[in-house]
Amino acid sequence: MESIISDLGVYMTSSQYDNLVNIINNVLTGDIENIKLTCSSGNSIVIINENEPNLVYQYFLHERMYKKVFDICLQRIDGFVQMITFYDNYQLLVFERIEPLVNIVDNTCKFNLTNLLNDIFHTLITMKKLNISHNDLTLDNIGYSKIRNRYLIYDFETIKFETKDSNDLYSFLKSINFHNSVNFNICF
Numbered sequence: 001m002e003s004i005i006s007d008l009g010v011y012m013t014s015s016q017y018d019n020l021v022n023i024i025n026n027v028l029t030g031d032i033e034n035i036k037l038t039c040s041s042g043n044s045i046v047i048i049n050e051n052e053p054n055l056v057y058q059y060f061l062h063e064r065m066y067k068k069v070f071d072i073c074l075q076r077i078d079g080f081v082q083m084i085t086f087y088d089n090y091q092l093l094v095f096e097r098i099e100p101l102v103n104i105v106d107n108t109c110k111f112n113l114t115n116l117l118n119d120i121f122h123t124l125i126t127m128k129k130l131n132i133s134h135n136d137l138t139l140d141n142i143g144y145s146k147i148r149n150r151y152l153i154y155d156f157e158t159i160k161f162e163t164k165d166s167n168d169l170y171s172f173l174k175s176i177n178f179h180n181s182v183n184f185n186i187c188f
Contacts, residue, residue, distance in 0.1 A: 004032060010039045016061050020045060023059055023090050043157050048097075054147075055084060056097045066091040069156045075130070079123025081143065081154040098143035098152055102179070113176070116142070119151040124168060133166035134159055138175035 005012075005020060012020065024047075028035060034050040043065050047057035060066035070093060073083035084094045120142065127134065134141070135158040145152050 004035065004037060008037050008039050008045065010042055010045065010061075012061065019090055020059060023047070023057070023087075023092055027057070027087060027090065027092065041157055052097075054097050056095050058093045058095065060091040060093070063091060065157060066093070068159070069093060072132075072156045072159055077123070077126060077130070077132075079119065079126060079150075079153060080156070081145075081152045095154070096145065096147070098145045098154065100143045100154075101139045101151075116151050116176075120153070120172060123153055124172075127168070128163055128166075131161055131163050132159060133161075133163045134168050135166070137168040137172045139172075139179050140175070 005017065024030060024032065024035065028047065028049055031049060031051060036048045036050070038046045038048070043061060045059045045061070047059060049055070049057070058069075060069065070083075070086060072080075073086075073093065076082065081098055082096050084096060086093050120137075124137075134153060134156075136155065137153065141155040142151055142153055144150075
């Protein structure tokens with residue numbers, strides 16, 4: 001177990017490390033062979049258990065960030081990936097698992113641009129009404145839910161409750177342009 005955690009390259013205090021080990025042993029029943037750990041921001045660790053194809057776990061290293069994302073999830077915003085359950089004692093949220101758009105690597109049509117724009121624009125309107133800005137709305141933070149048959153926003157660590165200077169729409173459109181220019185196979 002030590003090697004899978006050390007391969008993350010994330011600095012953790014001994015209590016954060018112990019907490020992650022307890023999550024793996026107690027919540028995920030120690031199934032280390034089927035677990036993948038990732039971290040991009042240094043604020044949380046995403047845990048994927050291949051034996052649970054409809055769930056993804058997110059362990060927050062800092063209580064403040066956990067509470068912020070937890071509060072956002074409680075709003076159950078249509079167009080956001082939904083929280084299924086939580087473990088306060090571990091600062092762990094469990095989300096519905098969706099397929100990130102940037103992880104789809106085959107040569108078939110990746111996604112339908114019209115549907116993507118429609119889904120995300122509707123979510124942006126809802127976010128504006130709630131005075132929420134994602135602050136990192138790129139294709140890296142959008143996935144597709146086969147169960148809900150729609151595109152969903154995830155990765156809520158950068159959210160702010162202020163839309164005055166929001167650049168979400170610009171970031172989203174710029175990301176589409178970038179990914180389309182690097183042969184991302186967007187269908188029209």
